[in-house]
Amino acid sequence: MSEQPYGLIATFDTAAGLYHAAEQVRDAGYKNWDCITPCPVHGLDGAMGLGRSRVPRISLCGGLIGFTTGMSLIYWSGAVNYPLIVGGKPLFSPMFAFPVSYELTILFTAFATIIGMFVLNRLPRHYHPVLKDDVILRGLDDKFLIVIETRDPSFDAIHTRALLENIGGTDIKELEA
Amino acid sequence: MSSAASHAHAATAAAPRAPILDEVAPAHLPRATLVESDRSMGWVTDKICGIIEGKTPRWWWLLFAISCCVASFTVAGITYLVATGVGVWGHANPVNWAWDIVNFVFWIGIGHAGTLISAILCLLRQKWRTSINRAAEAMTIFAVVCAAIFPVFHIGRVWFAWFLFPLPNYNDIWQNYRSPLEWDVFAVSTYGTVSVLFWYVGLIPDLAILRDRFLAAGNKLRAWLYGFFAMGWRGSNRHWSNYEMAYLILAGISTPLVLSVHTIVSFDFAVSLLPGWHTTIFPPYFVAGAIFSGFGMVLTLMLPLRAIYGMQDLITQYHIDCMCKIVLATGTIVGYAYGMEFFIAWYGANPNEGFAFINRAFGHYAWAYWWMIGCNVITPQFFWFKAVRNNTTMVWVLSLFVNVGMWFERFVIIVTSLARDFLPSSWGYYSPSIVEIFTFFGTFGVFGVLFLLFIRFLPVMPMAEIKSVMPQSDPHAGHDGDHGHALAAHARH
Numbered sequence: 001m002s003e004q005p006y007g008l009i010a011t012f013d014t015a016a017g018l019y020h021a022a023e024q025v026r027d028a029g030y031k032n033w034d035c036i037t038p039c040p041v042h043g044l045d046g047a048m049g050l051g052r053s054r055v056p057r058i059s060l061c062g063g064l065i066g067f068t069t070g071m072s073l074i075y076w077s078g079a080v081n082y083p084l085i086v087g088g089k090p091l092f093s094p095m096f097a098f099p100v101s102y103e104l105t106i107l108f109t110a111f112a113t114i115i116g117m118f119v120l121n122r123l124p125r126h127y128h129p130v131l132k133d134d135v136i137l138r139g140l141d142d143k144f145l146i147v148i149e150t151r152d153p154s155f156d157a158i159h160t161r162a163l164l165e166n167i168g169g170t171d172i173k174e175l176e177a
Numbered sequence: 178m179s180s181a182a183s184h185a186h187a188a189t190a191a192a193p194r195a196p197i198l199d200e201v202a203p204a205h206l207p208r209a210t211l212v213e214s215d216r217s218m219g220w221v222t223d224k225i226c227g228i229i230e231g232k233t234p235r236w237w238w239l240l241f242a243i244s245c246c247v248a249s250f251t252v253a254g255i256t257y258l259v260a261t262g263v264g265v266w267g268h269a270n271p272v273n274w275a276w277d278i279v280n281f282v283f284w285i286g287i288g289h290a291g292t293l294i295s296a297i298l299c300l301l302r303q304k305w306r307t308s309i310n311r312a313a314e315a316m317t318i319f320a321v322v323c324a325a326i327f328p329v330f331h332i333g334r335v336w337f338a339w340f341l342f343p344l345p346n347y348n349d350i351w352q353n354y355r356s357p358l359e360w361d362v363f364a365v366s367t368y369g370t371v372s373v374l375f376w377y378v379g380l381i382p383d384l385a386i387l388r389d390r391f392l393a394a395g396n397k398l399r400a401w402l403y404g405f406f407a408m409g410w411r412g413s414n415r416h417w418s419n420y421e422m423a424y425l426i427l428a429g430i431s432t433p434l435v436l437s438v439h440t441i442v443s444f445d446f447a448v449s450l451l452p453g454w455h456t457t458i459f460p461p462y463f464v465a466g467a468i469f470s471g472f473g474m475v476l477t478l479m480l481p482l483r484a485i486y487g488m489q490d491l492i493t494q495y496h497i498d499c500m501c502k503i504v505l506a507t508g509t510i511v512g513y514a515y516g517m518e519f520f521i522a523w524y525g526a527n528p529n530e531g532f533a534f535i536n537r538a539f540g541h542y543a544w545a546y547w548w549m550i551g552c553n554v555i556t557p558q559f560f561w562f563k564a565v566r567n568n569t570t571m572v573w574v575l576s577l578f579v580n581v582g583m584w585f586e587r588f589v590i591i592v593t594s595l596a597r598d599f600l601p602s603s604w605g606y607y608s609p610s611i612v613e614i615f616t617f618f619g620t621f622g623v624f625g626v627l628f629l630l631f632i633r634f635l636p637v638m639p640m641a642e643i644k645s646v647m648p649q650s651d652p653h654a655g656h657d658g659d660h661g662h663a664l665a666a667h668a669r670h
Binding site: 042073096100106127 | 217218219222343349350351352354355357359360363364367370371374382385389390393404405408409410411413414415416417418419421422426427430431433434437441444641642644645649650651652653
């Protein structure tokens with residue numbers, strides 16, 4: 001296991017080059033592969049065959065929990081735990097409870113969104129084969145990279161390298177695991 | 178009958194459409210260039226990281242020292258207040274809210290431009306926001322810090338500040354959620370928290386670049402520090418996909434947040450019964466004023482930064498134009514609101530309300546009122562002229578007037594209404610004490626210290642976002658003719 005490299009990495013100079021290469025890697029049937037880009041590239045998700053992100057579902061849960069927390073906090077503290085009549089007003093009304101619940105909706109949604117983003121991305125992960133190689137320095141700067149992992153069922157040291165060469169990848173090298 | 182007629186109409190209208198489209202090619206509308214001089218992605222990285230990696234410039238130490246001195250005034254003012262009591266401020270009946278709330282609203286308002294740029298302009302797909310949003314968001318956070326000082330210390334016994342939050346305390350009593358002041362606690366604390374989170378999410382990809390650059394340069398400590406906060410970001414597109422969605426959602430929730438925060442701040446006044454405060458126009462008027470003052474502050478900060486670091490290719494004349502136009506638009510809305518308040522005071526036929534407004538313009542505080550009108554209504558009108566917008570010095574000076582004017586606006590609203598309330602027997606005149614003046618003056622130092630630390634240690638512009646609006650990141654750039662090929666040829670200039 002330790003003998004096996006993590007995968008093959010290839011460099012592309014332009015976003016257009018990466019985009020078309022990604023389409024071909026996708027069409028070749030690879031599953032465990034990735035593009036490394038310095039910034040989000042428009043349409044690359046489609047070219048990689050990625051579905052829609054699932055972050056919004058987590059955000060929605062956060063928002064619902066936030067709103068419920070606000071309403072129930074105000075109801076419980078004002079009408080159950082310590083009922084106190086202020087200015088002859090009802091002990092609870094969703095009207096005056098709304099601004100606080102609204103803010104808590106936003107607060108909880110923000111936390112859920114960020115935590116959701118990290119969890120779905122399996123981050124933080126400070127050690128990763130891609131980060132070990134110097135190539136990442138340009139991959140976050142101005143180059144575009146494609147990594148195909150050896151654990152992919154379609155991976156074959158010779159064929160995969162040939163594919164990366166055919167689709168325009170340069171500077172192809174093995175990443176140690 | 179009508180549907181048949183409209184069908185026939187549609188058919189006749191649709192028939193000639195196809196040939197016209199064949200003959201007339203779609204107009205080629207040039208878009209404003211967001212990064213000038215045809216710079217490469219590598220240049221952007223080197224330029225922005227270079228600020229952090231280079232030696233600390235002498236002017237930075239000078240400004241930092243000055244800011245620390247100024248900030249010490251706030252520390253001294255607050256220390257004296259805590260040791261003595263709120264009486265050291267100039268508040269007295271009937272003016273029990275004065276500079277503290279003026280300064281609070283002033284600083285919170287300044288913060289709003291940062292969120293506007295990062296959130297609302299993101300939703301509106303205004304790509305010019307990319308080069309200014311990081312610094313504007315930093316401004317938001319530091320402005321909220323300065324704003325929070327005032328209400329927290331105005332409560333007097335600051336060690337009881339946690340009573341503002343629903344935490345069980347020995348009085349066994351809960352907060353009054355019917356009060357806009359309690360809404361404000363939640364609005365401002367949510368605003369501060371979400372602003373920090375939004376800012377941090379934007380920083381992650383840039384921190385990863387700094388991590389790798391410091392590692393390559395052999396600076397292990399800084400690589401570790403930046404790397405810790407970069408969370409192991411590696412530019413994976415599977416990550417970008419979730420990241421972009423998270424960023425969009427944060428923008429989507431920050432938009433109603435920023436509008437609600439200043440709405441709730443205005444409720445502090447509008448929900449009361451005081452003439453001059455009890456008006457329904459307050460929420461939109463406060464929000465427009467906040468954006469107006471915030472853009473004034475963005476211009477005040479960004480124009481020197483642009484000049485010092487030679488960032489004319491990143492903050493272009495187009496960016497300055499856009500910001501000036503927003504100042505013009507929101508300043509005109511604010512001017513309209515001033516006029517409308519007067520109209521309603523007359524049209525509403527409430528003698529107390531009418532008196533409050535006449536008193537604002539011609540009473541004891543008329544000097545403040547005309548400062549406000551001069552700075553907020555007249556100043557932005559200069560931005561109608563392209564020659565003014567193109568003159569960076571002029572824009573900077575006008576932006577200072579916007580900052581001053583918006584402080585006076587809050588002063589006029591708060592103090593004039595309180596100083597002349599219902600009973601003439603309780604009327605008064607408010608002047609700030611020296612402690613208040615010190616405390617407020619010092620907050621500019623607090624803001625300066627934080628902002629200088631930010632430009633020294635964090636990327637002042639979001640590199641990844643700037644790259645994403647450059648033609649090099651467009652996967653279809655090559656289809657557009659020759660410039661797609663030219664782009665790949667550039668090395669790092």
